[in-house]
Amino acid sequence: MDIVIVAQYLRNIEDFSGNNSRFVYLAKELAKEDQNYLEIITSDFSHGKKQHFKSVGNLSNIKITTCHEPGYSKNVCLKRFASHKKLAKNVEIYLNKRKAPDLIYVAVPSLDVAEVCAAYCERNNVKFVVDIQDLWPEAFRLVFNIPVVSSMIFEPMRRQADRIYKTADRIVAVSKTYADRGKRVNMKCPKPEVVFLGTELETFDLYKGSVKKNREDEILFAYCGTLGHSYDLTSTFDALSILQERGIKYRFVIMGDGPLRNQFVEYARKKGINAEFTGTLNYPDMVRHLCECDIALNPIMHGAAQSIINKHADYVAAGLPIISTQESREFRQLIDDYSMGFNCKNADPKDMAEKMERLIYDEKLRLEMGKNARRCAQERFDRKYTYTKLAKIITSIV
Structure with a gap:
C-alpha cells in the first residue's frame, strides 16, 4: 500500500534519532508491514527555530520529501499565512508529479496544505484521513480577538476547515474536543x-x-513547551513570588522557546524568580531535565483552544503531579479521574500558590499523585499501544 503522510510541522528533520514527532512514529509503525510504502512530505522550514533546515536526515524504509516554504519570523503574522499558501502550492505541484497513492494522511494545521491534499484526493479517488492537531482559526483568537473584526477575518478560515473535515474519509484527533469539531461537519465518519x-x-x-533527587529543602517545578501567547507563565511567576514571601525554596526549570521568551525572562527577573530558562532541548535532554523535577506546571491562558497537548504526555510519563490552570474540560476531567494533580482557577496566582504549597509540604500526596500520573501515561498515552491501533485504522481504510 502506498501511504503518504503530509505533516508540515515535523520538528527536527536533520536528525531523526531524537525526533519524537507523532508522524515519524506513525510512519515507522506503518513501515513495519512489508507491503507498505511510506513517504512523509514536510516543509523545509523549522517553525520552532524560524529558519530553514540545512539538511534532511534518513529514516529507514521511509522516504522524506521536503517542499519549500518561504518562512516567517512570528507565529501570528500575515507573512506566516502567505508562507503556508506557498508551501501548499508546492505540495500540490509535487503530488501532481508523483503517482497517485492509495491514501493520504494529513495533519491539520495548517489549513492551506490540508485543503490542497483534500482537493487532490477528491480528484484522484484517493482515500483521505485528517489528523486534527489544533483548532484553527480558534487558536488565533487568543492573540487577535476584536469583536466583529476577528469574526470577519477568521470566517474564511472556519469555512476552509469545514471543507477539509467534510472531505475526510476518516477523522483522527489528539483529543475528543478536536474530534467533535470535525464530526460536526462530516457525514462519512460517524465516530472519529x-x-x-x-x-x-x-x-x-x-x-x-x-x-x-538529592536536593535539600528545594522543590523543582517544571514547564516544557512553547513560550507563547497561549501559556500563562506570568501568573505562574506571580504564584512563585507568593511562595518566596513564605520562605519556600524552589527552582523553576523552563524548557522551550518562543516569541515571548524575552518578555518572560524580564518578568521573572523583575519578580526575583529563581528561574532557569534552558531554551529548546532535544527530546532526550528534555526528558532528563523533566524527570529531575518534582512538580509539573501546566499554565494555560484563559480562552485558549488547547485540549490534550504534547506536554501532557511528557508530564504524566515522568510521573509528576500536575498543577494546571487549563480550562479544557477534557484535561481537567483527566486530572480529576486519575487524581494526578490539582486544577486551579485560571489567572489566579493565589489559588495556584495554595495548590503548589499543598504538594510541597505533603510529600506523601505528591508521590501518590505522581504514581497516578504515571498510571495515566501507561493507560492513555503509551504510543506502543495507542499508535498500533492508529496504524490498523489507516490500513483498514483502503
Whole structure:
C-alpha cells in the first residue's frame, strides 16, 4: 500500500534519532508491514527555530520529501499565512508529479496544505484521513480577538476547515474536543478516533536514565513547551513570588522557546524568580531535565483552544503531579479521574500558590499523585499501544 503522510510541522528533520514527532512514529509503525510504502512530505522550514533546515536526515524504509516554504519570523503574522499558501502550492505541484497513492494522511494545521491534499484526493479517488492537531482559526483568537473584526477575518478560515473535515474519509484527533469539531461537519465518519499525542514509555524511560533527587529543602517545578501567547507563565511567576514571601525554596526549570521568551525572562527577573530558562532541548535532554523535577506546571491562558497537548504526555510519563490552570474540560476531567494533580482557577496566582504549597509540604500526596500520573501515561498515552491501533485504522481504510 502506498501511504503518504503530509505533516508540515515535523520538528527536527536533520536528525531523526531524537525526533519524537507523532508522524515519524506513525510512519515507522506503518513501515513495519512489508507491503507498505511510506513517504512523509514536510516543509523545509523549522517553525520552532524560524529558519530553514540545512539538511534532511534518513529514516529507514521511509522516504522524506521536503517542499519549500518561504518562512516567517512570528507565529501570528500575515507573512506566516502567505508562507503556508506557498508551501501548499508546492505540495500540490509535487503530488501532481508523483503517482497517485492509495491514501493520504494529513495533519491539520495548517489549513492551506490540508485543503490542497483534500482537493487532490477528491480528484484522484484517493482515500483521505485528517489528523486534527489544533483548532484553527480558534487558536488565533487568543492573540487577535476584536469583536466583529476577528469574526470577519477568521470566517474564511472556519469555512476552509469545514471543507477539509467534510472531505475526510476518516477523522483522527489528539483529543475528543478536536474530534467533535470535525464530526460536526462530516457525514462519512460517524465516530472519529481519538488518539492522544502520547509518547513511547519504553523509550522515554531509556532517556531519563537513573534520576536522583538529592536536593535539600528545594522543590523543582517544571514547564516544557512553547513560550507563547497561549501559556500563562506570568501568573505562574506571580504564584512563585507568593511562595518566596513564605520562605519556600524552589527552582523553576523552563524548557522551550518562543516569541515571548524575552518578555518572560524580564518578568521573572523583575519578580526575583529563581528561574532557569534552558531554551529548546532535544527530546532526550528534555526528558532528563523533566524527570529531575518534582512538580509539573501546566499554565494555560484563559480562552485558549488547547485540549490534550504534547506536554501532557511528557508530564504524566515522568510521573509528576500536575498543577494546571487549563480550562479544557477534557484535561481537567483527566486530572480529576486519575487524581494526578490539582486544577486551579485560571489567572489566579493565589489559588495556584495554595495548590503548589499543598504538594510541597505533603510529600506523601505528591508521590501518590505522581504514581497516578504515571498510571495515566501507561493507560492513555503509551504510543506502543495507542499508535498500533492508529496504524490498523489507516490500513483498514483502503
